[in-house]
Amino acid sequence: AALARVRAEAEEAVRSGAGHIALTDQHSGEGKVAMPMILATSAVHSHLTRKGLRTFCSLNVRSAECIDPHYFAVLIGCGATVVNAYLAEDSLADRIERGLLDGSLTENVARYREAIDQGLLKIMAKMGISVVSSYRGGLNFEAVGLSRAMCAEFFPGMTSRISGIGVTGIQTKVEEIHAKAWNTTENVLPIGG
DSSP: OHHHHHHHHHHHHHHTTOSEEEEEOTTOBTTBOOOOHHHHHHHHHHHHHHTTOGGGSEEEEEOSSOOSHHHHHHHHHTTOSEEEOHHHHHHHHHHHHTTSSOSOHHHHHHHHHHHHHHHHHHHHHTTTOOSHHHHTTOOOSEEEEEOHHHHHHHSTTOEEEEEEEOHHHHHHHHHHHHHHHTOSSSOOOOTTO
16 A cells, blocks of 8 residues: 555655655654665556656665665666765764764765765676666666565566565565664673673
């Protein structure tokens, strides 16, 4: 239901003249489970493509899940125009504040972005792709453990040789992880022990 709602809202926004669609998990919390951003991104991208609307907007993704070049590559491959890894940048700010990193926030974010850019270039170069626009939305990878029906609906064109869980299975796993994250009764080991 949530995926259908997000897709319908994106379609309506573009039909109403919006040039930018923003997808974010930033508003999740104890009572609000975040939708996996790869699934949300590809669902919106594929839906707008089917409706002939994708070229009329950018798809801007702001995700806490995204921390490494691989995740950026998957989001871009699923159709993201822009990716903002806000939690990674917030983590850099926290480490600077605690004296764990040298330099300013601007310098550290620039180094992080340069590392991400170099990682993306390496990933794309292995496929013979030299520009991000040729990689965007191409789904140039295979699914492992996702049902073929789900891939056909939300990741059209992506190969799934080993079928697996569908949307319901993903929802169950996400809810389990969310419940563990917000479980205040579970004992946590102190750092270093």
